[in-house]
Amino acid sequence: MSRSHAARVAAVRRAMAQEGIDVLVLRPSPDFRFLSASPGATSPEGVLPEDGSPDGGAGPGVFLVVTAEAIVETRDPAGLVPASARRVGVDPEMRASELFRLAIAAELVPASAVLAPLRLRKDPAELAALGRAVAAAEAVLAQAAELAWFGATERAMARRLRLLALESGCEEVISLRVSAGEHTARPEHVPGGRVINPGDALLVSVCGRWDGYCAEAGRVFAVAEPPEDYEAMYSVVLAAHRAALAALRPSVPFAELARTVHEVIDASGYGRFAAPHVGRGVGLGHDEGPRAGEDAVFAPGMTVCLEPAIYVPDLFGARVADVVACTAAEPVPLGTRPHTLHVLDR
The missing domain is CATH 3.40.350.10 (Creatinase/prolidase N-terminal domain)
Structure with missing residues (x-):
């Protein structure tokens, strides 16, 4: 021992x-x-x-x-x-x-x-393990951006993502999200037979467990070109994400971070389309403490997946997911993948 x-x-x-x-x-x-x-x-x-x-x-x-x-x-x-x-x-x-x-x-x-x-509070070895898990999840997304999406179905692309995750050493694929077009507005959408076409927005995320620790990475893509008004809506999600990152400090209640995110989205006019939750704790489990509904207060060593999102029914949605560590000095994102709206060319 x-x-x-x-x-x-x-x-x-x-x-x-x-x-x-x-x-x-x-x-x-x-x-x-x-x-x-x-x-x-x-x-x-x-x-x-x-x-x-x-x-x-x-x-x-x-x-x-x-x-x-x-x-x-x-x-x-x-x-x-x-x-x-x-x-x-x-x-x-x-x-x-x-x-x-x-x-x-x-x-x-x-x-x-x-x-x-x-x-709740991870030690340095755990934070390093989480960092490796996040790097693996982001590597799957990086490979996904190089795949041929035109004409494929959501289900087929989800299968390809699962294979990429397993090839990366993922011990358990917990969830995969591939939502195209109007399906991006459905938070619980399961990849189906919808064909991915030029002009579609895409929500892609992978959540899994590597070497015992869980991580999720989620990004937004567009096929050939973004839908009309999509970039403006996505910029609000990114502003909410930045606000969440700025609020993630020791002694700050999780509920205050959530309020900060919703204030940003409310001010944009998209308030009624905002996802009700803005994040969750991650570690050995993919959905653990701290949680907003448990009067949680941030402390150094806590790790959360920040996931602000906007879902406009029957039109489109946008969500990013990043694992972030709370430290005594400042929040530290454990990933490095940029949030740029990536336009797929094939």
Whole structure:
């Protein structure tokens, strides 16, 4: 067990004591990876399976049990919960069948009470890992800009993006967005059979997990030429993004950042078309704290995906997505890809 991993486990145990939680039982999940010395792997380094063999390897049906004395990988978590345990923290992603199999008398509470606060602020190694994930996501977008889009369908291009992501080392493709023309105005649009034509706006984004950490990169393209009035609307999204970046400072509530974004969009006349949310926390999970609706206040080490957007029904929409770290000095974008409206020539 490395020194940094040992420090993380020690912090978890202190939090368990403060919350009155005797044991944690985690299934393979972001919380599982948080207690892994190598978050890109499912099985924690330095954590032995219950039989003591060195090649346990966490897979389906494998859990991580954390007590005050041990941290053990097992297929029988109930057998490692002491009879004296009164409160057991279980993984928020635990399935109902897994909870039933625990069959223990102790009170079951969400493990997030212990782990969520500790996962909020990333250490330098985590920030470096997130930076690599962002670079990989942006590289997929850079390759996407070189593909032939004319005459292809949204679905076909989404498949190509998925292949590019997997070839980049992506362990899990969480979501892909390819929206063309009027479909760019649909926030939850799923790539379909619509053919991409000259004059279309395109929203393209890739969200995935690389070496355990999640990242998303999203940009706006135009095919041959942008639709009428599209550049003006997109400039408002970029202004809102800049305002969000300027507001991302320690001690600033997430709700204040959201208000800042909406004030910019409201002033442009597009207020009623603004996306209700402006960002979310990212790290080992693609949608984690801090969150605007939880009275979150920014602190150094927190990382968020800023994603202001405007969606004009039946016409077009625009959205950018960037992962940014809050630091004591200033916000630091973890990516480098420009926000220029890229016009595709094929």
